Amino acid sequence: MTTLITQFRTLLARAAAAGSGLLLTCGTLAALAPAALAAPAYPAKPVTLVVPGPPGGITDQLGRLVAARMTSDYGMRVIVDNRPGAGGNLATEIVSRAEPDGYTVLLGTQGTMASNQFLYKSLRFDPAKDFIAAQALVSIPNLLVVNGKLPYQSVRELVAYAKAHPGKLTVSSAGNGTGSHLAAELFQTLAGVKLVHVPYKGSAPSINDLLAGQVDLTFDYPVSTLTQVQAGKLRALAVTGTSRLPALPQVPTISEAGYPGAESTSWIGLFFPARTPAAVVAKWEADVGRMLKEPATVEALQKMGGVPLPLSGEAFRAFVQSERTKWKGTIERAGATLD
Template sequence: MKKCILAALCVCAMLSGGYTQAEEAYPSRPITLIVPSSPGGGADFLARFISPELARLLGKPIVIENKPGASGTIAGSMVSKTKPDGYTLIMAQAASIVAAPYIYKHLTYKPLKDLVPVALVAKLPNILAVNAKSDIKSLAELIAMAKAKPGTVTFGSSGFGTPSHLAGEMLQEVAGIKMIHVPYKGAGPAANALLANQINAMFVLSSTALPMLSSKEIRALAVSSAERSPTVPDIPTVAELGFPGFEVNSWFGVFAPAGTPHSVIEKLNTGIARVLKEPKTEKAFKNLSMDAGGGSPAQFQKFIDSESQVAERLINRSGAVAK
């Protein structure tokens, strides 16, 4: 009997040692990084930008796969159901993580539970803008118009639950105004509507707004970040224009399926952090008005928890639910 117990303990020790070695050997094959949008978007740019250097640091290739649809939830569902071994990751955006649970009532997975944070990659402010031909010259004038004609001023967004939508909801909340939300299927159609003067205003992703500002096609009223953007320092924040605490940013981060070994997540986090500190990364991000992420997985989780609370409040306020 004692010999059997001893043999069993030896087997367990061997298996435990083998598992530890397998974790230490990560990665031993290519990693797939899923992008939940079409090529050319913010998530796609970031995934393709950080992957070459991250692959070099990890010693294995990183394959990018685009799987767009349903505001990123199709890709999110797929990744959440893959083996939690660190070989399938997703470059998710804010809406698909913190807003989707409150917009889509019949998701086949729980974004906040079935995906775990690996690293925050980038944060971007949104620029509140109007068409260059608009009579609105300032945030104060936009608010005055909305108060004078409740329910007639329109603001566009790239879809329900996106930062551009939530920023518009927060502005209504803090300013005590009522505007009409006009959601579009993506940032491109929404920006085109602003350029065509079909909507009164919109919180535009900074990387999208910068070219339009340079060509004088739109007029900036304020930025949604807590501090002014170094790229456009002349544009005031909504907070400093009379609404302290106002902050709604777009952000992107890498996530893994729940259950992924902690050691694997830490290794990925360390690698991404090194890529984000590279001079070429800082230069590229600055040109696009992006702030590099970084921080530990735990810090990222705390940030997500805070963002989720805000998203839930604003979505409930708007009554937005996907059909």
């Protein structure tokens, strides 16, 4: 309203100076009114970024990194709303029902947007129809690690033993349907081996039992395993991403180790409710895309064990669809279910 009054006064002053009289002023005001009364620039109020994980986790750290930067850029608060539960489905359902006005954003994951729909039979949202994939943020590979006392020095040695002794080796995971479980299932399919899956309730107990020799190997995030690898208690045989880790330059990728196609990463990106205005989505894509190129952001993501994933718009949407296809087949072959 203040802006409209100011513009009205300016028009009156100009009209008086031009001697055009009230009739000209009213006509000009009528022409200007739609622009003056247009919706305020976005964002005009705080934005909520819904995070499908508890405070302190990787998704939370990433969410707060994005929220802090966008708050600074936009001059308007971006509030992190942690909604853990049901493998991320709780947070995803909340955003699927939100008003598509650009003020509710989801930090979507490989699980919530690609694999959960094949693990759970009773989802109350459709990842493909209820969301717009806007901007990818980070790709986090797993490390294939074995207990440091085991003799395997390479993936091929591990596979050779597994083929000669089917069902002998045990592979732990952070739980049924988690990224570590799915990475192991994909590897078994590509390598042609059969491992005994031992699911745990989280990464920490899985790694603890691996260190104690209760299980033989696992696939888990670098942030969970790197310290133990550097201490010699675990041995890293491969990185499941497409590039080597700067912290472990001597460890090959799974493709370099002889198993192309076994790549698996846990990725995270930004998603909006379907029908969110295209201009709002494009703004976030552009602004966050710039953020991902900055050295400080790259360093922060590397500390989380990941690398920037600079995909936006149609490229990101195509990537998400390819991930759905990939994990659908893996989950069906494994017979995994969480319902």
